Amino acid sequence: MASAEISRLGVQKAPAEGPPKPLDWRRFGIYVVLFAGVLIAVGPFLWMISASFMTLSEVNLTRLLPEKLLWENYATALRRANFLDIELVSDPVTGVLQSFGVSGYIWNSVRITLITVVGSLLVCIPAAYAFARMRFVGRNFLFALFLSTMMIPGIVMLIPHLLTVIWLGRLSESLFGAAGAWFNNWPALTIPFFASVFNIFLLRQFFLQIPDDLWEAARIDGAGHPRFLVSVVLPLSKAPIMTIVTLGFIGSWNALMWPLLVTISDDWRPIAVGLSNFVTADTPGDLNLQMAASVITVIPILALYFVAQKQFTEGIAQTGIKS
């Protein structure tokens, strides 16, 4: 049902009613309502941006615009909230860059996103390919089994995931030493999300549409499934892969509940947790700093949205879910 709606979403054209007629009252009313909607949708954002430049007392008095743009708010928020910290160590004599360190929640979220998305693609692409283009015993059963896991609410999974992660972490610690820890480290934040059933479903739907002629031609040329997947299917699948990347990005950027459970220090804590702690614990009163921190959090997602709008709309319409 959903997929029928989606296919039209990105390419929807105006209904064929000819060019818009000159302004009449009815249409004027429509525009009024629609622009009121725009105001409601972006109003909080506009005020957030405006408030992020204000002094604290200006925020408390709900001024619409700051008297003076306080850029320091951003510097303070970045520093106090530990969002991003770039350390450049250069040789005092020659000035040559010696080492270079990045830390902070934004950097953590970027790293988590990268690992999750790459890992997810590596795991999901072959699985989706097998479901779409190969014949094997138990295919439909396995696919139904995979899909059924999507119905299970996250809260039920929370405790088993936690216990599994702690246990596997202990095993991997005894294998690789302290660096192999799962808890409070990247594996707990990424590996459980590698095998995303949604991603497999999305890719499978796309792979199904690839014409059989291509496969026949490739087989005559002596290519097997792995070769066909790498050199024919993947180059054709930029669109669904882009969708997975953008959705993975928002998913990681939003994640709050699970990281709250499995991170106890700032080493790998993602931005949503950082922001949440900054607001609820660290700075109960500094509303202007909170606004600045929120703006910093929102900007990457908004930038991505404006660049890859089509992927966002289509991807979200297909899942029905954001993260």
Next chain:
Amino acid sequence: MFRGGLDAEYMLNTRRGRILIENLTAYAFLGPAGCLIALFGLFPVAFAFFVSLHRWRRFPDEYIGLANYEKALGNLGYILFFWLSLLGFAATAMMARRLLKTLRRARWSAEWPALAAGAVSGFALLLTIDWFFKLIPVIMLIPRLVRGQDTSLALFMEKFGESFASSGVHEAGNAMLVGLLAAVVSLSIVLRRFRSDASGELIVFSAITTALSAGSAYLLQLTLQETELAIAQAREAGERLPVWSQLVFISAGIGMIAAAYVLFQRGIKALENRRFIFMIFSGLSLAVGGYLVMAEAPAALAAGDDDLLQGFWVTVMYAGGTVPVQLTIGLLLAYLLFQPIRFRAFFRMVYFIPYITPFVATSIVFRVIFDAGKTAPANRMLTLVGIEPQRWILERSSLGSLLGLPDFLAGPALALVVIMIYSTWTYIGYDAVIFLAGLGNIPGELYEAARIDGAGGWRIFRHITLPLLSPTIFFLSLVAIIGTFQAFTQIWILRTGAVGSKVNTASVYIFDELQNSNRYGYASSMAFVLFALILLMTLFQNRIMGRRVFYG
């Protein structure tokens, strides 16, 4: 199969070899995803149930049966498990019917080996599960055993090996091995000697039926045993635990409410002169059923966890206050956007922004907007139109009591209303975009035909747009209701110490219980109850609303 040896020529040049290669490649492709989904998608459900039967704080502790469920729901916990085991038997019966259907096409005398082999495999499966869950608590203790010691692989592996040999696990493991061996032997005999077209299907159905019936029997036995135990304990303390009467009355009540619904449906379809009778019986049935549930449920729930029950109530209010509002406004916006207007793409893009931006950040903005200060944005607007400033996110009192309504009409706390406003704000754009796509799927000829017939704007909307949009409405309402059960971030950010648990939905309460008091067993049992509720609701919604959906 390997008569020609495993040489490459054989594999590539015979049909069987190619099929084998294709199967093996496919499983290799599926391998990583399959393992991860088994570990993080399927296993957790069984594991959560297992944990919920124990006292479990970080590490496994003693088995306590359904005590966690009783703590959460009172006697209703036992009643719920009765229903669950009945549901299991119903599923078994459905499976058995399919089995009989398949069997009717085949000859019984030729097929009984397949049935027997299936049953043996089903038992082997159960024995495997049994062994696995005997092993789990022992394995789960390893991190505690090796804690503080030098974490070396050798030590870990030593403990790991010891757990397989520990008492209980060892016996279960032997039973499993015997079961698996029997399954393999019987399966291979069937496949070599008694193979027919239906054997595959019969083996699978028979195995599933066996496993399901044994599983349901286990559930029923667990429930009976736990109920008897609880009743005996109550008797010792000189009290009476009326689980049985409550089970009968509440089940009867719910059955009568369901019957009322069926009668109502029949009545609508019946002839004019008969409709009256149907309606009377429907009403009667509803009244009696409603009375039974109303009278018995509070007593059955009395020993339950008040915070959890409040969590469910908050969830219901939250869903009731957001879903209809957001769907209506979303539909209105989509309908307007669908008119011949300029800037459609712009509007669509802007309406989507609240939905895609991180919930944490936008919740923080709402926290500031609905601050309790007299000059905070929301209060500023109230003052502009001459209403007293409110305390918003700090307000425990309900909306109704602030308006002077009596308590039973009071409704959600004002702090929860803020969260509802936030949710509505976030989801309207999403709903509008999906509605817009749904509107685009309605063929234009229908509108034209209606217009030629002289239908006006409202009638076209009511009789063409709305029915043809019903699949979209159904989809969105399902997504929205499940969304309210899963809502976390906005509540986490927007709740304040002052309102306490007044805004905690069930899942937020469960999370608190997990994070603050580490009661894994108890939290698991509550999560399971929530899962059962979501499942029931989805089924219900599918039956009730799904029937009204017009798929064209």
